[in-house]
Amino acid sequence: MVYVSNIITAAIAFPFVAIILTVPLLVYHYHRYGSLTILRSVILYSFMFYLVAAYCLIILPLPPRSVVAHLTTPRYNLVPFTFVREFINSTHFVWTEPSSYLATLKQAATIQPLFNIFLTVPFGIYLRYFFKTSFKQTLLLSFTLSLFFELTQLSGLYGIYPRPYRLFDVDDLLLNISGGLLGFYLQPLVTFFLPTRESLDQAAYARGQKVGYFRRLLALAVDYCVLGIITFAIAVIWRLLKLPTIHSEMLQYCLATGAYFLMLPVFWRGKTPGQSLL
Known part of the structure; x- marks a missing residue:
């Protein structure tokens, strides 16, 4: 339910973000292609909404400042693959017992790593499909996005809070990058029925001939x-x-x-x- 409420918050905030970015978006596409087609608009605005939703999922819910000021929890974890040890120690998973699978999926030690992977899967899909990034570029951009999220948490939401209210976790970096690369490889399957980026460009150029x-x-x-x-x-x-x-x-x-x-x-x-x- 927390994830759903965060996405609802993103949906409320998205129109304001879209209004701010619409004019620069139109200027760029009219200058580059001569037009902005409907399908290209849908793809771009859906990408914007994804980024807003991912950001809301990372920072929300916001706790009271007074509560954060008295936190004594760790600020960061720099030991990689801690999530593996937590999964082994805190879940009841037994690979020879299928009855344990469902219970394991409901536990926090499973949900949190899966969340961090799936959070950036769409990012990798968008990068390869629409922005035509290579594997190395997707790797770098996925790392950059994940690092931005982690630094946002480490900074206490840019100094609004007296200390971090969420953990800066190197495992989150690794899992987010893995999600971006997974999206990179899944892109041909996910966008199989969509037109190619080249055909989108050709349609925009053709439409842009008429002012x-x-x-x-x-x-x-x-x-x-x-x-x-x-x-x-x-x-x-x-x-x-x-x-x-x-x-x-x-x-x-x-x-x-x-x-x-x-x-x-x-x-x-x-x-x-x-x-x-x-």
Whole structure:
């Protein structure tokens, strides 16, 4: 039930993360491919949701600070394969007795290592399928993700807590990396019915040949964001130079707009920076 509640929390937080990342995502794909297809959007946003869910599973539930301040439990474990010894010592597994299998699966010494493996299996699948990473790249990125999770725990959630409320465990690093590599090898089976990354790119390039209204609107939004920065810079310079203040705002706006829409396109082959970017 704890895992389910953490995923629900991730589902609540995900729309805010998606809103923040949508514009950079659109800018990148319009610039690179000319369009963002529906299937590519589904894959990318599902990858974002996976990362948010994995993060929530790692840090939640959050205990009270007063409780954490009085903890005396170890802060870290640097002895590899401790989970193997704990499994042997605390479970009732007997490989010759099938009746012990189910009971063993329900014990914490089994659930925790399996959780750490399956946590990063999707990560390996996404990396190989969509991002076309090699085995070595998947290994490095799985290690990086796992290390980020472990350092988040070791830092007491970036200093919010006076000490770690969860263990920094080298076994978690090993198990997370194993999960990422397992996902790397499972990817051909999991994505068998999905189109290849190459076909996704071809569809995006074909669709990007036609510049749609949304793409134009996004380019205009980028232009006005940059124009706002230029206008602010001109206003600061205007004050520093102590130029006349009569109708200064109108003059500054006309100067900024003229420079942006008339002069800058000369350097971008007849396009504004927003049009050139998208």
